[in-house]
Amino acid sequence: xxxxxxxxxxKFLYQRVVDPLGYKFSPDEDLVDFLLEQEVKLEQKHGIPFxxxxxxxxxxxxxxxxxxxxIPFHREHFDAMKRCWCGLFVHKDVTNPDELKQISVHEIxx
Amino acid sequence: MLIEVGKKNELLxxxxxxxEASGKEIVLCNYEGKIFAIDRRCGHMNAPLEKGTLExxxxxxxxxxxxxxxxxxxxxSDPILRPRPSDFMRWFGMLMANIKTHNIKTYPVKxxxxxxxxxx
Numbered sequence: 001x002x003x004x005x006x007x008x009x010x011k012f013l014y015q016r017v018v019d020p021l022g023y024k025f026s027p028d029e030d031l032v033d034f035l036l037e038q039e040v041k042l043e044q045k046h047g048i049p050f051x052x053x054x055x056x057x058x059x060x061x062x063x064x065x066x067x068x069x070x071i072p073f074h075r076e077h078f079d080a081m082k083r084c085w086c087g088l089f090v091h092k093d094v095t096n097p098d099e100l101k102q103i104s105v106h107e108i109x110x
Numbered sequence: 111m112l113i114e115v116g117k118k119n120e121l122l123x124x125x126x127x128x129x130e131a132s133g134k135e136i137v138l139c140n141y142e143g144k145i146f147a148i149d150r151r152c153g154h155m156n157a158p159l160e161k162g163t164l165e166x167x168x169x170x171x172x173x174x175x176x177x178x179x180x181x182x183x184x185x186x187s188d189p190i191l192r193p194r195p196s197d198f199m200r201w202f203g204m205l206m207a208n209i210k211t212h213n214i215k216t217y218p219v220k221x222x223x224x225x226x227x228x229x230x
Contacts, residue, residue, distance in 0.1 A: 001185050001211075009177065009186040012166055046191040 001044075007036040010049060010068075014089075018069050023078075023089040026097045035088045039068055053086040077105045112220055112227040119224060121145065126160040126169075132230045136217060141167050145219050146180045147228045153178065153212035154189050176211050183216040212218050 011025070013030075018024065025032050033090040038052035050056060051066040065073040071084055078084050083100045090097050115129040121140040128150055131137050135150035135162045148169065152159055157173035164170075169178045174189030188211050193204040218229040 001188050005179065005184055009168055009179070012168065016165070021188055044188070 001068050003037065003040050004041075005024060006040045007033070010036055010039060015106075016073060018071060018089050021069075021071050022092055023084070024092050024094075026083070026087055026090050027095065028087070028097050031087060031097075035086050051084075074105075077103075077108055080108045112229050113230055114225055115147075115228050116226045117224050118145065118221060121226075124164055126164050128158070128160050129228075131228055134230060136228060137169075138219075138228075139164055139169065139224060145221060145226055147217040147219050148178070148180050148183060149214040149216075150170055151214070152176055153185060153214045154209060155206070159214075178214050179198060180216070183214040185211050185213055187192065 010035070015025070029034065035052055035084050039049040043049040043106060050063065051068050051070050054066045056063050069084070069089060071078055071089060074085070081100060081103050082094055083089065083097065087097055090100065094100065111132070113131040115131050115136065116127065116138060116187055121127055121138055123140050123143055125140050127138045129138055136147050137150050139146045139148065141164070148159065150158055150160065152171040152173065154171065154174060154176045159171055162170045162172040164180070167179055167181055168186060169180050171177070171189070174191060176185065176189040177185065177187035179186055179210065189207065191207050220229065222224050222229045
């Protein structure tokens with residue numbers, strides 16, 4: 001399997017999921033390319049393209065909540081940051097993703 | 111050799127249909143109004159691809175979710191073999207994972223009016 005072809009396929013499939021959720025791929029193309037490559041490697045290892053920025057646990061149910069794109073499982077958190085945890089996806093109105101920061105979910109829920 | 115295999119209006123966008131031409135099993139796929147022809151059999155374990163799904167240009171096998179690019183026949187994803195509860199099934203899954211997934215063959219398609227013809 002060609003990694004570049006798989007990255008292109010994942011991008012095509014994700015686009016259809018995140019668009020109705022109000023998200024788009026980050027304008028930072030290098031970051032998108034790097035993160036997709038990590039997901040392809042995780043998919044080769046585990047059979048599932050998990051989020052490359054969140055740790056896997058031994059709990060399958062927990063792990064299924066970080067299958068990319070994991071926006072629906074962390075909607076409140078990601079909407080507050082205007083990005084997903086990795087920064088692979090950002091809100092559609094975002095033009096400069098560097099301005100967006102990761103914020104802990106505990107801080108948001110305070 | 112161009113062989114007539116069907117009519118264009120038999121295939122809606124996003125649809126797949128099995129046809130037979132010169133003894134070959136072929137799946138016709140409508141991707142955004144353009145017709146493509148691919149081998150019916152998955153490059154992993156020969157499952158019938160038309161029973162799977164077509165998402166844009168990506169065909170997913172119904173058996174182990176191997177994916178193919180219908181425009182080129184290239185493998186886009188190796189089969190996904192879910193963990194099974196028993197040791198036997200885990201062993202069986204590992205065995206199947208070791209079966210190499212090959213690219214599938216694609217066939218040139220010619221649209222003649224409303225008729226779909228495939229080059230065999």
